[in-house]
Amino acid sequence: MTAADPSPIPWPTIGWVVSWYASNIGVLLLNKYLLTNYGFKYPIFLTLCHMTACSVLSYVAIALMKVTPMQSVRSKVQLAKIAGLSVVFCFSVVCGNVSLRYLPVSFNQAVGATTPFFTAVLAFLMIKKREEWVTYSTLIPVVAGVIIASGGEPSFQLFGFIMCVTATAARAFKSVLQQILLSSDGEKLNSMNLLLYMAPIAVICLLPATILMEKNVVGITLDLARKDIKLIWYLLFNSSLAYFVNLTNFLVTKHTSALTLQVLGNAKGAVAVVVSIMIFKNPVSFMGMIGYGLTVVGVILYSEAKKRYTVKN
Numbered sequence: 001m002t003a004a005d006p007s008p009i010p011w012p013t014i015g016w017v018v019s020w021y022a023s024n025i026g027v028l029l030l031n032k033y034l035l036t037n038y039g040f041k042y043p044i045f046l047t048l049c050h051m052t053a054c055s056v057l058s059y060v061a062i063a064l065m066k067v068t069p070m071q072s073v074r075s076k077v078q079l080a081k082i083a084g085l086s087v088v089f090c091f092s093v094v095c096g097n098v099s100l101r102y103l104p105v106s107f108n109q110a111v112g113a114t115t116p117f118f119t120a121v122l123a124f125l126m127i128k129k130r131e132e133w134v135t136y137s138t139l140i141p142v143v144a145g146v147i148i149a150s151g152g153e154p155s156f157q158l159f160g161f162i163m164c165v166t167a168t169a170a171r172a173f174k175s176v177l178q179q180i181l182l183s184s185d186g187e188k189l190n191s192m193n194l195l196l197y198m199a200p201i202a203v204i205c206l207l208p209a210t211i212l213m214e215k216n217v218v219g220i221t222l223d224l225a226r227k228d229i230k231l232i233w234y235l236l237f238n239s240s241l242a243y244f245v246n247l248t249n250f251l252v253t254k255h256t257s258a259l260t261l262q263v264l265g266n267a268k269g270a271v272a273v274v275v276s277i278m279i280f281k282n283p284v285s286f287m288g289m290i291g292y293g294l295t296v297v298g299v300i301l302y303s304e305a306k307k308r309y310t311v312k313n
Contacts, residue, residue, distance in 0.1 A: 013255040017264060018246035025272045027241040028105060029279060032115035034234060035101045037280070040224070043097035045217045046204040046238070050093065053239035054246065058091035061247060065268055068250070070170060071193040074186060081181035082194070085174060092170030094161045096204075102160025107278035109269045110149045110292040111164040116302045117142050118172035126176050131306070138301040145295030152287025192252045266299050 034040040061067040072078050101106055117139045123129040150156060182188050210217060225231045275283055
């Protein structure tokens with residue numbers, strides 16, 4: 001097949017990409033709706049619901065539906081490493097959900113787009129991984145864009161911003177930590193199996209945190225549900241979507257490539273911003289749009305620089 005006659009993209013692959021976009025943007029918007037518009041102010045409990053659904057549905061998908069072969073944990077040391085990753089993963093999700101209580105989805109996504117910056121910095125500090133200067137230079141517009149967007153954000157809230165930056169840094173930290181802890185061939189797990197083991201550990205961590213920090217949240221939720229039964233359906237649907245984000249992410253990667261997933265992810269962020277503004281009608285300034293646009297351009301340039309560096313070496 002020549003470059004002038006490219007292979008058509010299979011319809012199942014297009015379907016998985018659309019499903020990934022829908023589930024990813026859907027869970028983000030529903031989180032925002034529940035935590036802000038609906039007034040369900042319990043981000044830790046919401047994360048606990050997500051992780052419980054991921055625990056159950058991961059087992060169903062792998063053990064019963066055979067979506068991917070089950071990989072076993074081979075030692076207590078490997079389990080301890082997975083537990084460490086789970087704590088960081090759990091922390092990032094909680095911080096992300098907390099930030100949605102205070103920030104619009106559009107600004108949340110702008111800050112989240114700086115993940116490559118944190119990943120590059122942490123990779124250098126933790127594993128001494130160096131990139132070419134061209135690659136590092138592309139991170140300048142990534143950070144500059146968020147600074148500009150922050151200054152022009154009408155709904156800027158400092159605590160929400162700190163939580164969003166913390167969530168973004170924690171996601172990058174988890175990515176680098178995973179490279180360190182599960183680097184040997186015998187310890188590597190695909191994303192679905194990793195979630196299968198991480199999610200129950202996250203539930204164990206979140207349960208006492210919920211009890212201590214969001215007192216009587218179950219009773220409050222039941223009281224709210226008696227007044228509006230839709231809350232239960234919102235939580236069930238939202239939690240299921242949280243799992244399908246991971247499932248469709250895995251299937252898109254399987255049917256395309258990690259690089260394609262990165263490109264699609266950049267576009268997904270922009271789509272999420274547009275959809276959230278249309279739904280929630282949050283005010284967006286011209287400087288905010290310029291800042292977010294600059295960040296997205298920086299992320300695209302970073303991806304291209306990484307790709308060329310990899311090909312070159």
